[in-house]
Amino acid sequence: MEMAEQSTGDTMEITASPTNEILRSDSADPVAQARALELRRRIQASGYMLIFALAITGAMGVIALMSADVVLSATLFAVAGIILLSYVGVNVAGPSRKTPMLVGALLLVLFFYLLLSGGVNNTGLMWAVMLVPGFINLYGYKWGTVTLAGVGATTGLILFYPDFPGLLAEYDTAHRARFIAVFGALTALTAILDSSRHQTQQMLHKLTAELENHASTDALTGLANRREAYRAIDEMERRNRELAGRYTVLIGDLDSFKAINDTYGHCFGDRILQDVAQTLQDNTRADDVVARWGGEEFLILLPNTDVQGGGILAEKLRHKVEALSAQYEEDVKISISFGVAEGGSNAKQSGQSQLLAEADSRLYRAKDSGRNQVITA
Numbered sequence: 001m002e003m004a005e006q007s008t009g010d011t012m013e014i015t016a017s018p019t020n021e022i023l024r025s026d027s028a029d030p031v032a033q034a035r036a037l038e039l040r041r042r043i044q045a046s047g048y049m050l051i052f053a054l055a056i057t058g059a060m061g062v063i064a065l066m067s068a069d070v071v072l073s074a075t076l077f078a079v080a081g082i083i084l085l086s087y088v089g090v091n092v093a094g095p096s097r098k099t100p101m102l103v104g105a106l107l108l109v110l111f112f113y114l115l116l117s118g119g120v121n122n123t124g125l126m127w128a129v130m131l132v133p134g135f136i137n138l139y140g141y142k143w144g145t146v147t148l149a150g151v152g153a154t155t156g157l158i159l160f161y162p163d164f165p166g167l168l169a170e171y172d173t174a175h176r177a178r179f180i181a182v183f184g185a186l187t188a189l190t191a192i193l194d195s196s197r198h199q200t201q202q203m204l205h206k207l208t209a210e211l212e213n214h215a216s217t218d219a220l221t222g223l224a225n226r227r228e229a230y231r232a233i234d235e236m237e238r239r240n241r242e243l244a245g246r247y248t249v250l251i252g253d254l255d256s257f258k259a260i261n262d263t264y265g266h267c268f269g270d271r272i273l274q275d276v277a278q279t280l281q282d283n284t285r286a287d288d289v290v291a292r293w294g295g296e297e298f299l300i301l302l303p304n305t306d307v308q309g310g311g312i313l314a315e316k317l318r319h320k321v322e323a324l325s326a327q328y329e330e331d332v333k334i335s336i337s338f339g340v341a342e343g344g345s346n347a348k349q350s351g352q353s354q355l356l357a358e359a360d361s362r363l364y365r366a367k368d369s370g371r372n373q374v375i376t377a
């Protein structure tokens with residue numbers, strides 16, 4: 001297990017997760033996908049910044065060489081070499097959550113060197129403006145602003161402390177004061193822009209999660225809907241193909257529900273559907289998927305279960321649903337019929353539609369044989 005940083009846009013939350021899990025966007029959860037995308041964006045930004053820093057340092061090295069400033073040119077080429085090695089290292093090792101940290105540290109070292117030495121033609125201070133979009137991009141607006149405030153304060157100290165040790169460059173007072181003002185304003189503006197981008201992104205995450213929830217949930221019962229049930233069966237089929245496992249599907253249909261609706265009204269029918277849904281949910285395991293398959297039909301997907309196990313559960317559920325009748329003032333008789341079929345490597349049929357057709361035909365045999373029963377073969 002590796003400590004993973006879950007990017008939330010402005011902070012990096014540290015949680016335990018398998019290596020690079022957060023970087024994968026093949027998760028079905030759209031919010032996880034968006035987070036993985038955000039982290040990938042930051043890692044990508046780190047790569048661009050390394051290329052940019054390499055180009056600037058190399059170009060300054062060449063200019064220093066042409067001006068016969070051998071020490072400055074050698075230092076800049078050495079820094080360019082380190083940046084190049086980091087870039088190659090990052091690409092060879094693959095994307096890592098530590099990349100933004102490494103790039104940030106390199107940029108800081110480069111900047112403070114340029115600030116103190118003056119760089120080429122005393123332009124060292126100017127490069128600080130590049131740190132602003134860079135750090136906000138790398139660390140998000142909160143930690144980016146905190147880091148930039150630290151950089152600004154340290155730079156201010158170096159510039160205004162009388163005879164700061166190591167400061168070889170000479171910047172006039174107006175230049176220093178303008179720098180502090182521009183750096184502060186640029187940091188504030190970039191942070192505000194990134195914070196509104198972050199808020200929009202958070203809103204999109206929330207809306208996406210809500211939409212995903214609406215698209216996969218049945219409004220009346222709160223169970224998974226038919227679309228979600230299909231997705232769950234597909235997923236189960238895929239997993240069982242890999243693991244050569246087995247699973248079972250129950251299709252349950254309330255008996256003579258039309259008569260209940262006709263006698264007691266649609267609202268009462270809805271209440272029964274909700275209570276049956278709750279009963280099915282309460283009497284199955286957390287791994288099982290209980291879905292509303294259609295009007296008064298339910299589908300239950302049981303992982304790692306054979307048809308005998310599925311039959312036993314269906315019997316238990318049938319009893320529980322029957323027992324619901326006693327809880328209403330109305331003299332109503334509720335019952336459910338089940339068709340049970342096994343999928344996976346041992347199954348006779350192959351494919352989702354055949355499995356469902358088998359469960360369905362058994363359900364209809366249960367109906368034809370008098371209802372309120374379970375058929376498994």
Ligand SMILES: Nc1nc2c(ncn2[C@@H]2O[C@H](COP(=O)(O)OP(=O)(O)OP(=O)(O)O)[C@@H](O)[C@H]2O)c(=O)[nH]1
Nearest residue numbers: 253254255256257258259261266269270295296367
């Ligand atoms: N109250 C309510 N009724 C629904 C809902 N969805 C489907 N129904 C009703 O469920 C009834 C199903 O009737 P049928 O398909 O004839 O089946 P049945 O009366 O249960 O008879 P068997 O299945 O043969 O036992 C219909 O009257 C539908 O209107 C719903 O969301 N709420």
